[in-house]
Amino acid sequence: xxxxxERIQDAFAExxxxxxxRGARGHYEHRAEAAAVFPQMEPMRDRARQIRAEVLANLDVxxxxxxxxxxxxxxxxxxxxxxxEACDYIVGLARREGITRAVKVKSMVTEEIHLNAALxxxxxxxxxxxxxxxxxxxxxxxxxxxxxxxxxxxxQQIGELFAERLGVDYTDDPGELxxxxxxxxxxxxxxxxxxxxxxxxxxxxxxxxxxxTNEGNGRLCTxxxxxxxxxxxxxxxxxxxxDLAVMLExxxxxxxxxxxxxxxxxxxxxRRIGEPDGPDQFHVVIVDNGRSATLGSRVAEILYCIxxxxxxxxxxxxxxxxxxxxxxxxPGPIGKVLTPSLYGLEQWHELPATSSLCGACQxxxxxxxxxxxxxxxxxxxxTHELSAGLRRGLAIYAGVTTHPRVFRLLTRTAALVAGVxxxxxxxxxxxxxxxxxxxxxxxxxxxxxFHDWWRKRGA
Amino acid sequence: MEREQFxxxxxxALRGAVLPEATGPGVAPSIEFDDPVSRFIEQATKAAAEVxxxxxxxxxxxxxxxxxxxxxxxxxxxxxxxxxxWEEVVVSRGWERIDATVDATTRHADHARIGAVPVGITxxxxxxxxxxxVVVTHGDGRPRSASLxxxxxxxxxxxxxxxxxxxxxxxxxxxxxxxxxxxxxxxxTGDIESILTLGVHGPRRLHIVVIG
Amino acid sequence: xxxxLFVTCLVNSLYPDVGKATVKLLEQAGCRVEFPLDQTxxxxxxxxxxxxxxxxAQTRQTLDVLDATDGPIVVPSGSCAAMLIHxxxxxxxxxxxxxxxxxxxxxxxRELTSFLVEDLGFTPADVAGGHTATYHASCHGLRGLGIxxxxxxxxxxxxxxxxxxxxxxxxxxxxxxxxxxxxxxSVAMMETKIAQIEASGADTVVGVxxxxxxxxxxxxxxxxxxxxxxxxxxxxxxxxx
Numbered sequence: 001x002x003x004x005x006e007r008i009q010d011a012f013a014e015x016x017x018x019x020x021x022r023g024a025r026g027h028y029e030h031r032a033e034a035a036a037v038f039p040q041m042e043p044m045r046d047r048a049r050q051i052r053a054e055v056l057a058n059l060d061v062x063x064x065x066x067x068x069x070x071x072x073x074x075x076x077x078x079x080x081x082x083x084x085e086a087c088d089y090i091v092g093l094a095r096r097e098g099i100t101r102a103v104k105v106k107s108m109v110t111e112e113i114h115l116n117a118a119l120x121x122x123x124x125x126x127x128x129x130x131x132x133x134x135x136x137x138x139x140x141x142x143x144x145x146x147x148x149x150x151x152x153x154x155x156q157q158i159g160e161l162f163a164e165r166l167g168v169d170y171t172d173d174p175g176e177l178x179x180x181x182x183x184x185x186x187x188x189x190x191x192x193x194x195x196x197x198x199x200x201x202x203x204x205x206x207x208x209x210x211x212x213t214n215e216g217n218g219r220l221c222t223x224x225x226x227x228x229x230x231x232x233x234x235x236x237x238x239x240x241x242x243d244l245a246v247m248l249e250x251x252x253x254x255x256x257x258x259x260x261x262x263x264x265x266x267x268x269x270x271r272r273i274g275e276p277d278g279p280d281q282f283h284v285v286i287v288d289n290g291r292s293a294t295l296g297s298r299v300a301e302i303l304y305c306i307x308x309x310x311x312x313x314x315x316x317x318x319x320x321x322x323x324x325x326x327x328x329x330x331p332g333p334i335g336k337v338l339t340p341s342l343y344g345l346e347q348w349h350e351l352p353a354t355s356s357l358c359g360a361c362q363x364x365x366x367x368x369x370x371x372x373x374x375x376x377x378x379x380x381x382x383t384h385e386l387s388a389g390l391r392r393g394l395a396i397y398a399g400v401t402t403h404p405r406v407f408r409l410l411t412r413t414a415a416l417v418a419g420v421x422x423x424x425x426x427x428x429x430x431x432x433x434x435x436x437x438x439x440x441x442x443x444x445x446x447x448x449x450f451h452d453w454w455r456k457r458g459a
Numbered sequence: 460m461e462r463e464q465f466x467x468x469x470x471x472a473l474r475g476a477v478l479p480e481a482t483g484p485g486v487a488p489s490i491e492f493d494d495p496v497s498r499f500i501e502q503a504t505k506a507a508a509e510v511x512x513x514x515x516x517x518x519x520x521x522x523x524x525x526x527x528x529x530x531x532x533x534x535x536x537x538x539x540x541x542x543x544x545w546e547e548v549v550v551s552r553g554w555e556r557i558d559a560t561v562d563a564t565t566r567h568a569d570h571a572r573i574g575a576v577p578v579g580i581t582x583x584x585x586x587x588x589x590x591x592x593v594v595v596t597h598g599d600g601r602p603r604s605a606s607l608x609x610x611x612x613x614x615x616x617x618x619x620x621x622x623x624x625x626x627x628x629x630x631x632x633x634x635x636x637x638x639x640x641x642x643x644x645x646x647x648t649g650d651i652e653s654i655l656t657l658g659v660h661g662p663r664r665l666h667i668v669v670i671g
Numbered sequence: 672x673x674x675x676l677f678v679t680c681l682v683n684s685l686y687p688d689v690g691k692a693t694v695k696l697l698e699q700a701g702c703r704v705e706f707p708l709d710q711t712x713x714x715x716x717x718x719x720x721x722x723x724x725x726x727x728a729q730t731r732q733t734l735d736v737l738d739a740t741d742g743p744i745v746v747p748s749g750s751c752a753a754m755l756i757h758x759x760x761x762x763x764x765x766x767x768x769x770x771x772x773x774x775x776x777x778x779x780x781r782e783l784t785s786f787l788v789e790d791l792g793f794t795p796a797d798v799a800g801g802h803t804a805t806y807h808a809s810c811h812g813l814r815g816l817g818i819x820x821x822x823x824x825x826x827x828x829x830x831x832x833x834x835x836x837x838x839x840x841x842x843x844x845x846x847x848x849x850x851x852x853x854x855x856x857s858v859a860m861m862e863t864k865i866a867q868i869e870a871s872g873a874d875t876v877v878g879v880x881x882x883x884x885x886x887x888x889x890x891x892x893x894x895x896x897x898x899x900x901x902x903x904x905x906x907x908x909x910x911x912x
Contacts, residue, residue, distance in 0.1 A: 008855055043488040050483025057481060060469040067462060073637070079465035131659060132650035148650060155652050174651040185660060190570040203659055206634060216607065216646040216661020223603045223638070224570055226563070241634075245626040246487045256649070259502065259853045260625070264641035273635050276602040277561040288465065294470030297573035301479055316842045320859045341581050354853045356846025356860070357719055359814035368509070370479075377892035379721025385663065386720075390848065398717055398725035401680070402732045411684050426892060435851040440889030443685050450683040450690035454706050 004350035007325040020134070020144065020322040023151040028313040030257025030363060038253060041142045049367040051243050052304035056295065061203040062237045063286065069207025073269030075282040082289045089285055090115060090196070090229055097123055097227060099193040103185075105211065105218045106130035107198025108146055108307055109233045111271040111329045112342075127188045129217035131181050138165045144323030146330065147255050147309035185217070193428070195221035195279065196311055199232035200306070201247055203283045205240045208268035209284065212251060214261045222267050228279040230267070232391035234286050235295070235303040247306060250366035255308040290342035299374045302337040304367040311361035311371065317354060326351065333361035337374045342420060345378060349385045352378035385451075411449045465591060474605075476618065477540070490624035495588035499621045500669065502591025506644030507657060508665040516542040519615060519670045523580065524552065526613055526666050531555040532578035533609065536600030541582045541615045541670065559602040570608075579605030581615045585631040586621045586667075592643040594628050598636030612662040614642075618671040673742040675731075677780075678750045679881075680712040686881045693747045693783060699908070700793040703861015709736045715754040718762065720848045725742035730759045730869045733814055734762045734772040737779075743790065744780045747904050752782040759827070782812055784879055784903060793854040795907045797830045802899075804906070805836040805873035807887065809880035813840055822879055822903050829907060838867045845886035861890045868898060875911075876900045 001008075006064030035041045055062055067077040080086035094102065102124050104110065116137075119126045128137040132149035136142065138161055150158070159172035168180050189195075197218060199209040209230045211218040222228045238244045248459030252258040294303060308430050312318045312332030323331040328339040328348070336355060342349035357372040365371070383391065421428050422444030429437070436442055486567065492498045497498040503510050513519040534556055539545040545640055549556055557576050583593035595612045597603045606612050622628050625641070632639055646661030657663060674697060678690045697704050714729035733755070737744055738912075746752040756777045763769035787793045790853065804826060811820035819840070825834050844860025864887060868876055874897065878884050880900055888900035905911050 005853065005855070008853075012855060012859065026653050040488040040490055043484055046483045047485075047487045050481050050485070053479060053481035053483075056478060057473070059473065060466040063469065064462075064466055077462075079460050079462050081460040081465060081468075085460060126633055129660065130650070131648045135650070144802070148653070150655075155654075158651055162482060174654045174656050178648065178656040182659060186574070189660070191567055191575055208634075214647050215659035216651075219603070219607050219640065220660055224566075224606060226566055241629045242487070245624070245629050248625060249487075258506075258643070260587075260592055260641060260643045260664070262506075262642065262644055264643075264646055266639045266641075267637065268634070269637050272598070274599045275597070275637060276559055276600070277604055278597075278637050280563055286465075288460075288468065292468045292472040294468065296475050298477050300476050306620065316844070316860050316863075317856055320856055320863070354849070354856060356842050356844060356849045356857070358810040358811070358842035358846070360810075360840075360842065363814055375721060376721060379719075380723045381721070383536060383721045386852070390852070394717060394720060394722050394725060394848075397712075398722070398728055401711035402728050403713055404732075404736075406709045409707075414684065433851060435854040437890070438854065439893060440886065441890060441892040443885055445684050446687045448687060450678050450687035451708065453687055453691065455708075 004325065004327065004354055007327055008321050011321050011325045013151050016320065016322040017152045019154055019259070021319045023148055024313040024319045027148070027309070028374055030281060031254055031310055031313065032135060034253040034257040034259070041253070044249050045366055045368060047246050050236065050303065051246055052367050055239060056235065056300070056303055059235065059295070062239060063234060066202050066204040066207060066237055070269065070284050073207045075207065075269045075284060077282065078285045080285050080287045083456060085286050086113045086231065086285050087115055093116050093227070093229065094119060095122060097193065101125045101188065101192040101223065102194040102196055103127050103129050103221045104189050105213065105221045106149065107135045107231060107292055109198050110196065110231050113287060113289065115231070117165055122228060124332055127185070127192070129185050129189065129221060131178070131215060134181060134185065135161065138261045138364070142324065144331070145309060145312055146307055150285065163313070170237040177423050179289040189220040189224050192225045194227045194229060195225040196229045196231065197221055199230045199236055200239045200251065201244055202232050203241060203244055205238050206268060208266050210244060210248070211265040211267065212261045216263060219263055219265050222265065223278055226279055227281040227283070228267070229283045229285060231285045231287060234288055234291050250318065251306055251308055253308040254364065254366040255361065265295035268357060294341045297341060298377045299337055299341050301369055302334070302341060304369050305334050305338070306366060310364040310366065314360040316358065316360065333371045337371060337378065340378055346384050349382035353382070408451050412446040412452055415447055415449050419447065461488045476487040487626060490589055492588050495621050495623050496618050498588040499586055499591055502589065503644070503667055504591070506591050508591065508644045508667050510667045510669060512669045514671065516670055519668045520548050522668045523613055523619065526611060527554065527578055530577045531557050532580055533557050533559040533573060533602060533605045534580040534603060535582060538580065538582055538615060551602065559586055559604045570596050572614070573604050574608045576613050577609060578611045579609035580615070581605050582615045584620065585628045586616055587625050587628045587641070588621050588623050589625065590643055592641050594632060595640050595642055596632055596636055597640070603638055606642065607661060609662055611664045611666060613668065616667055616669050618669050672702050674704055675704050675737065675740045675742055675744045677702050677707065677710055677737065677744050677746045677751065678706070679746065679748045681881050681885070682747060682812045685885065686902065687882055688910065689747055689902040689904050690746070692902070692904040692910050695908040696787070696795060696904055697745060699795060700787060700791050705740065707736045707740055713754045714759070714762070716847045718754065718758055727762050730762050731769055734759065734763070734769055734776055737776045738772040742779070743786065745783055745786050746780060746901065747783045748881065749782050749809045749816060749818050750882060752780055753811040753815030755780045782816055782818055782879065784821040784825055785816065787820055788824060794828045795825070797910045798906065798911065799912060801830060802875045802911070803832045803834060803873045804875040804877045805834050805868060805871045806839060807836060807843060807876055807878045807883060809841045809878050809883045810842050812879050818879060822833060823904065825907055826877065831906060832873050834873050836867060836871050843883045843887050845882050850886060861886060865890055874898055876901050877906060879903055
């Protein structure tokens with residue numbers, strides 16, 4: 001597998017689409033505007049963070065209550081230890097029920113468990129219905145942002161894709177492209193046997209699932225097909241509707257700057273006796289897949305995440321490298337912690353290493369996750385992956401700075417001899433710190449340290 | 460995995476967990492408005508809903524007639540709770556109401572038929588001033604399709620059902636049903652170059668008739 | 672008032688003029704400046720890099736030196752001040768003795784511009800100057816300590832011609848070891864910052880952290896730009912006439 005650094009170099013060589021930076025900044029600004037006109041934003045974020053902490057502290061209790069509630073409503077609950085169990089359950093269900101076509105709402109956890117591939121292998125046509133995910137699926141690619149999957153494409157590329165794959169006349173007008181997708185997917189919604197969604201939140205005391213969308217596909221997928229399967233990361237619970245209201249107040253504002261998205265769809269079970277429409281079966285697949293290990297780790301706080309994408313929009317690294325370079329289902333700051341946490345630091349240590357710890361992510365996170373702190377925690381466990389030169393240099397530096405007299409002697413020496421290697425305060429081109437000097441001048445030590453100046457100055 | 464085994468792993472993880480303390484305000488901040496109705500209208504309009512304010516039920520009927528424009532529609536069974544004599548109105552005006560019941564054995568055919576109906580008429584049990592949101596409680600006699608499969612969704616909303624915040628709204632909803640949807644404006648997306656287009660998979664237009 | 676100067680390792684070796692300007696400024700404000708000679712490095716690069724053992728050792732050494740003194744500890748660096756205030760207590764919190772030292776030191780530590788504005792209410796004398804400055808808000812000072820308005824207010828108070836910087840609070844890309852571990856991204860972020868600086872029309876970039884200025888300045892110098900970088904202490908002390 002390529003390294004993160006290699007993928008970044010490739011992305012830079014290809015040219016990261018300007019659309020990424022522009023799109024991310026747009027969302028970032030919208031979020032700021034929404035926060036500015038919502039007087040209760042800060043205390044709401046405080047309460048949202050507190051709710052996440054309270055729920056996780058007794059997660060097993062709430063999960064048990066949630067499962068009981070779902071079953072009481074006539075739903076079926078399956079606990080999946082990992083991606084394979086989750087896929088096996090859903091594929092098994094599809095086979096038993098003779099499902100040949102499934103429609104899907106955008107869901108990060110279903111990407112995480114590679115559900116589409118498992119279903120396709122079993123002969124189930126699996127159609128993404130979120131416009132951005134639909135486009136990404138047509139193109140045979142992966143999404144580049146957790147909220148805006150096709151941030152990396154422009155309208156011309158999408159127009160060409162539709163013309164080629166759907167056999168329609170070329171257009172790059174967003175309204176017309178919208179219409180094409182609406183018609184094409186409408187037919188799929190109304191003929192699919194299974195609708196698959198994620199779950200923004202599960203409500204423990206009444207067994208309902210809240211699904212937040214703007215397009216209406218979240219409602220169509222959970223109404224028209226006879227079977228609805230909701231896949232939920234086990235940490236995505238709230239206790240009751242009061243908790244739910246708080247989380248909803250901060251979710252859309254943080255993701256897109258809307259007060260609420262167009263549809264907050266709350267589903268509790270299959271259609272009840274006497275109801276005119278709705279699915280006949282409701283299944284909830286609760287997924288662990290590394291979350292319990294994360295809960296027991298030093299980066300447990302990352303499980304507060306409600307997948308709003310605000311951290312991506314604020315992150316200068318994400319804006320510069322785009323979503324694909326991360327090489328994982330979860331890009332951006334959230335991905336830098338979650339990916340190594342779910343899949344192992346050994347393979348993913350580069351992700352937490354590639355950050356300036358600027359803190360822009362924490363500043364916009366609706367539940368105030370201290371992402372920089374979590375990145376440092378992960379770095380604590382992966383210094384052995386850094387270059388030997390860097391580790392040696394750091395060790396020497398630490399040794400020198402814990403011995404003040406040595407420190408003063410060495411810095412004085414560097415000051416005295418700096419003149420040999422420098423000109424006008426800048427180092428000459430010598431092969432030191434190539435990673436710096438490739439693109440930047442390196443300042444030379446000053447001819448006299450501050451320490452020495454102070455000593456000479458007298459008390 | 461068996462439930463208790465799964466939950467056992469969670470409990471075991473929690474035993475050694477390093478979670479930040481659950482500090483915070485303890486309750487959500489309250490949200491209030493001097494004039495919730497005005498706020499609702501302003502926000503719903505901003506969200507691209509078409510809002511009409513009618514002083515009486517009779518005026519509401521005229522507003523509906525204007526939107527219907529002779530087209531067939533699907534509707535909830537209990538609209539006479541918001542417009543007295545609704546059933547008589549439908550008959551006397553010669554409106555064409557289509558049944559929206561989906562039978563489990565003929566699901567696809569029913570949806571194809573229902574999916575062709577252009578207008579849906581529902582009420583809302585509560586609406587949220589802060590965001591211009593109508594909360595639509597489906598259930599018995601209240602098909603989801605009326606607010607979902609149609610091109611034009613008409614919501615009949617008595618003004619006294621407007622409350623300040625989502626939390627307030629949630630307290631008023633009767634949750635004994637399989638589907639409640641908080642709707643803010645028509646369907647939309649910004650997926651293509653962050654350009655907003657309306658009417659993706661849900662209704663193209665949301666009409667809110669505020670009564671009283 | 673007696674204050675302790677924690678000058679920071681970068682200023683000590685690479686930008687001692689910033690330290691001298693800081694002393695001058697504090698003396699103008701009526702402070703008696705003391706300089707604990709055994710100070711070295713606050714431990715931030717090691718801490719950020721994940722070298723916890725080394726960071727703890729540096730922290731203990733720094734705390735021993737600073738806790739043996741009295742009075743406010745003034746630091747001409749947002750990131751080093753944030754380190755002493757937020758991270759050192761956590762790093763050595765498991766040790767009763769050092770935990771207490773860290774708490775005491777954290778309570779006394781102040782970044783330079785916040786100290787001047789909030790603690791002393793001091794306005795330096797007007798400085799004449801033919802330059803146009805723009806302010807870059809270094810991340811750790813900004814988000815860790817809320818340093819945003821104080822430096823700009825001080826610049827305006829002393830009569831510096833100042834223009835706003837678009838993306839003022841976007842990271843310049845230094846990030847300590849990040850600048851050499853992930854040089855491509857670091858440089859890309861630097862180039863974005865430089866483009867914003869060039870667009871501002873300023874000929875001088877001012878900041879509260881020489882680490883950012885070293886990185887931005889290194890990029891400006893490489894492309895032959897006439898734009899200068901200055902630490903705010905140098906401007907306020909009248910050393911940039």
